[in-house]
Amino acid sequence: MTHPTPAPASSPEPHAPLTSASAAVDGSEHGLSKKGLSAGSVGLIGAIVIGISCIAPAYTLTGALGPTVAEVGTQLPAIFLLGFIPMLLVAFGYRELNSAMPDSGTSFTWATRAFGPWIGWMAGWGLIAATVVVLSNLAGIAVEFFYLALAQAFNNPDLANLVGNPFVNVATCLVFILGATLISYRDMQTTQKVQYWLVGFQLLVMIGFGVAAFWHVANGTAFDPTQVELSWFNPFEVGSFTAVVAGLSVSLFVFWGWDVTLTMNEETRGSNTTPGRAATLTVTIVVAIYLFVAMGALAFAGIGETGVGLGNPEIQENAFFYLAGPILGPVAILMSLAVLSSSAASLQSTFVSPARTLLAMGHYGALPSKFASVSPRFFTPGYATVVSAIVAAGFYTVMRFVSEDVLWDTITTLGMMICFYYGLTAFAAVWYFRKTWFASFRNAFFRLFAPLVGGLILTVLFFTTLIDSMDPSYGSGSNIAGVGLVFILGIVILATGVVIMIWQRFKRPEFFRGERLSKDVAQA
């Protein structure tokens, strides 16, 4: 297998010339012997488990349910289905790029190859920003469920109120981030077997949650029994384009991470069909669970603005936190455990992606080479991991004190960042493959149509969200001096990226002259 790109393989650091002995390091690239490659490969079930772990349905749903209902009301199922379309289309382009140029830098590397260093740098920045934002959100959700689980375990509701104290909250969150950093740095990730059980548990609890919700509805014990209607699946019933866009930008987040199942092509065991089947099965499971649980929650709680009604802003940023008790009753702690285990898995997988992108940026000279360093003990991108953790911790701390609705605001901001870098990635696919578009019908679809349409949808979502979020009443209603907080966050994050990029341009001009990673185009 030959790859046209310099994957971060050809190391740039000037080390001692290879001695005759070292030239004979066995297990070199040619001859894919068992010794030369990491022997482990992922089977179908393994790929599905990794996919579900990355999506972390229990975590994403508790974070996304409220904000989405706030925008689109009972049309929640429709928006979840709709939100999947751009993600699917972009994922096709992502897969094409990944098989043509497999590289740890993903969006950064691909956008640089297609559009040159400046746009590539910003795509990398967008990915890093999105993952850092989601890291802080994840840790924040984990904190809330940690105290909820304690309260449930000790039968003491006061414990759950501790999350409201910003100092306790931030301190706990920092401890969680520290723990996740250590796990990531030392590469002590959950083993496959344990993760099979955790994912199975997570899915069972969510199904149980949905069943219990409908059971309450049937028994007349629901909070606000709401009739399931076909209109829930009709996005045109939402009424306002702005609301649909806002709902979509939140719902993008619930499918984020799914693309990894599509791209595990090189290392999945068995035939070429394994990754495709894994991706299909993963997304089928996840969509079914989302729809079932979302409909259960809607039918049970309605969209009223009081109590546990999903329209109540008090409960919207962490819906399961409030719904688990009324719906699951004595076994509500299971939901806390499911969300906690889901967040823990997602923390592990999410930590890896900014670290790998930072590593690639350091490797190609877009950032200091320190970022490219690999821990000699644990073989993880140690420096990049620690930097990501510090930034995520700082971001959460500032946000917790600036915003009343930090979880909600971070998810909306995240949606915007996903649009930004996924959009660039999609266009990178279209442009990089421009000479191969019409070589086959397959190419025309996967290299032109799908990524182009996906990219355009994300572009529209990005700009609409950016403009709408200027309104101080946008989303959670957080604002600074009458300007929506989400808008400020989006602009600050992107502007910071531009400033650092220009600074790096003067520190490291070689990259920006395209000497380290040149523009390229796929040849037919």
Add this chain to the structure above:
Amino acid sequence: MSEPGRRILVGYTADDAGADALALGARIAAASEALLEVVMVLPIEARGGVVPPDPGYERHVKERSRGWLAEASASLGDTVPQSLHIRYAASFAAGLLDAAHEFDASLIVVGTARGGLFGRTRIGSVADELLHSSDVPVALAPSGAREVPIAQGVTRITAAVGTTPGAVLDSSVALAAALHAPLRLLSLVPVDLPAGVDTGLVELTSAVGAQRVLDEARAALPAGVDATATVATGDTIEESVKALDWHAGELVLVGSSRLAAPTRLFLGSTASKMLRELPVPLIVVPRTSRKTER
């Protein structure tokens, strides 16, 4: 593996512990005309159930490791014949053990964990796992082994013989012969008397027991092999070890615990205590070595 001679396997990492292991391995290999197999063990990426594998990253790590091996090899120069390897395994210890079997190595050399108090040697998790699973003798390079020049060679082999000297004695004799180094027998008889017993009694039983063990060990030496003998005295194992004289180029062999499964290593409490105070490398030999004849 028809090549003549011994093979010494070094479990290398690109840090101080790895440098210690490499220096010690090279010193033993040079002194015994053995071939040095330098092995880096990389983790199998797909073993986890959460993080999606990334071939790009795997390539990067592999390339980096190749660079590290090249640097290590360059630092050794032409002092000792060597070959370099990268292996994938679920754990460092498992990878080393597989490689040791593959190369039919007679010794595995690893570094010890940093951060022992007051310069003491502490067994790291890697060495610990290896000590629990290896059927090949394991040499633990103490912190600072990288400062000892290769030309120093091995100046003496000390066999710490316990009540059941068999395997240690055989290995020590073989190693001393291979290294052309003199052999010293050392008795550190663990006294398993209950706490609070009169210390005079402890000393008496200890001294008598130690002398008896040494006599038995000397009698068991093959014809033509000569050895000096020392009884370590002191209230505790640690004090005994401190009181002895040690050469800079010395190696100490100790048998694995009586609790260990046959042919598997396990560091007993006496050996653990020795390790903490020992200024020179310790080699742990399985109770019934597969390679006693070597």
